[in-house]
Every structure is written in C-alpha cells, then in structure tokens.
Amino acid sequence: MKRISALFIVLSLMLASFTAGMEYQRGDVDQDGNVGISDVTCLIDYLLYGTWGDEPVNPDEPVTETFTVGGVTFTMVAVEGGTFTMGATAEQGGDALDWETPAHQVTLSSYCIGQTEVTQALWQAVMGSNPSYFNGGNYGTNLQRPVETVSWYDCQTFLTQLNQLTGRTFRLPTEAEWEFAARGGNLSQGYKYAGSNTIGDVAWYYDNSYGLGSSNPDYGTHAVATKAANELGLYDMSGNVWELCQDWYDSYSSEAQTNPMGPSSGSLRVFRGGGWYDDARLCRVSYRYDFIPSNACYHIGLRLAL
Numbered sequence: 001m002k003r004i005s006a007l008f009i010v011l012s013l014m015l016a017s018f019t020a021g022m023e024y025q026r027g028d029v030d031q032d033g034n035v036g037i038s039d040v041t042c043l044i045d046y047l048l049y050g051t052w053g054d055e056p057v058n059p060d061e062p063v064t065e066t067f068t069v070g071g072v073t074f075t076m077v078a079v080e081g082g083t084f085t086m087g088a089t090a091e092q093g094g095d096a097l098d099w100e101t102p103a104h105q106v107t108l109s110s111y112c113i114g115q116t117e118v119t120q121a122l123w124q125a126v127m128g129s130n131p132s133y134f135n136g137g138n139y140g141t142n143l144q145r146p147v148e149t150v151s152w153y154d155c156q157t158f159l160t161q162l163n164q165l166t167g168r169t170f171r172l173p174t175e176a177e178w179e180f181a182a183r184g185g186n187l188s189q190g191y192k193y194a195g196s197n198t199i200g201d202v203a204w205y206y207d208n209s210y211g212l213g214s215s216n217p218d219y220g221t222h223a224v225a226t227k228a229a230n231e232l233g234l235y236d237m238s239g240n241v242w243e244l245c246q247d248w249y250d251s252y253s254s255e256a257q258t259n260p261m262g263p264s265s266g267s268l269r270v271f272r273g274g275g276w277y278d279d280a281r282l283c284r285v286s287y288r289y290d291f292i293p294s295n296a297c298y299h300i301g302l303r304l305a306l
Helices: 002-019 037-049 090-095 120-127 152-166 175-182
Strands: 065-069 072-079 082-086 104-108 111-114 242-248 269-272 288-291
Touching: 065 120, 065 152, 072 120, 072 175, 082 175, 104 175, 111 175, 120 152, 175 242, 175 269, 242 288
Parallel strands: none
Antiparallel strands: 065 072, 072 111, 082 104, 242 269, 269 288
C-alpha cells in the first residue's frame, strides 16, 4: 500500500510538472539519457527516504530546468556553489585593467543561470514586442538572436512579467555569479574567455562581426548557441551581446566575500562579457564595465538567473 501511494505521488508530480509548462529533462529524472523505471525509482527513494540513489538529497539545491513560455523554450543550468578567485587572475595576463583588481576570493551558494542569453523570441513572448535593432530590415528576422537595445530598467519590467507568467523568481545574476559561471564554475579549466583561450571558438566579437563591415552578412548579433559552450554548457558568455548584472558598479575590495550583492546604491550598473562590437580584450571572463541603467544600446542584452 505504501508503494502504491508513493507511485501515485510520483505520477502526480510528473503530471503537474508537465501541465505547468515545465519539462524536467523530458522525464529523465536521474539524467542518465533514458526515460524508464529508474526515474520512478529515483523519485520514490527521494520521497520515502530523502536520498537520490546513494546520496542524500538537498531539496533546496537548484536543478537544471527547462521552461516554456508562450511557446518559447529556455533552459536554466544549475551551477553548484563554490569558491573562486574573482578579478584579474593570472591567465588574464597583461590584458587585465586596473578596475579588474584586486583579485579576491568569493564564495557562492548554488544557483541557476540561463544556458543562453535571453533571445528575441523569449522577450517577445513575454512582453509582446521586440525592441531589438537587429530584427527585420537588412538583417532579416531571426528571433534566436539575443534581444538587445534594452535598458536595465526594461530588464526589470521583463523579469516582473516573466515571474508572473511562471510563478518563479527570475532575476539578473549578480556580478560574482556571472563571473563564476563564465569561468566554468567548479569545472573551470582556467580559460581567458568563457570556454576557451581561443576567442573565435566561443565568441562573436569584433573580428568576426563588427569589423567585417555593415554590408557583410556576419555583421551584428548572431543566433545564440552557435559558438562552442563553456565548461558548464553555457553559450555566448564571451561576445554576442553584453549582459547586464544586478549589481551597482563599484571598485573591488581585496577582502574575501560570500554571496556578494554589490553596493546598496549607486548611479551605474555592471555589465559583462563583451559583444559583437568589441575587441577580444573586452570579452575576457574578468573584464567588467559600467552602464547608465536608463540607457539602451544595440550591443547590450541580458541573461537570466534563478
């Protein structure tokens, strides 16, 4: 009787997840590449014993999830918490600038971050409009390009709408969360750019976009996830569009920090990652800059956090 009740709960949870418009790896709960009885067994173990296989389960630990809003699907990748050195670390070499120093230790709790930059398709599904410069006209319509020409305040409106539609609490990443994810989290190989020391492998930037001239078909932004991913499976964290962060901009401190949120006030917000318009130096994982939050530009977009 106990097993029958547990199975009923499992099936109810699966049904609820699908009707809510969210797929959990298409039913592959244990993420072994197959959907079968092992997935049901995994959930029963969790419900009855609080374990996941042989490991205890922390129900508050973020998991990779796929969401669908207005017919548009996007994935939030789980980033296991850890400790890293933020700022001008050795692999950045002579390209590092004063405002990337001092390098300092940061410890983060686990969180989720968007597998890609927010696309024009997702923005349009949530907001009912598309502000992007690279949409239509000479550039064609490709809604898989990242949304751009949005201000920090526009992003807050988008997040409010998205949260109402999903019942979740999406936000912009903190600057520290952004850099940890760009570096590859606990899987980091110490690359200069997000996923490689060869920028052309992972980024749309000046040399293969803006520098080609406006008559070239590769001028401007590109569909997300068309370059290689980094160690966490995240795309375009170097190049394509700059990504706004939640933090107010300020100089770094040398002190070790845990889950830093940036200063409580300011006049400029942080943005990260470089874009199609920028040279390689600006696309490094440690490079940071500031932006007026009411401004919008055709090389600035966003990535979600959760």
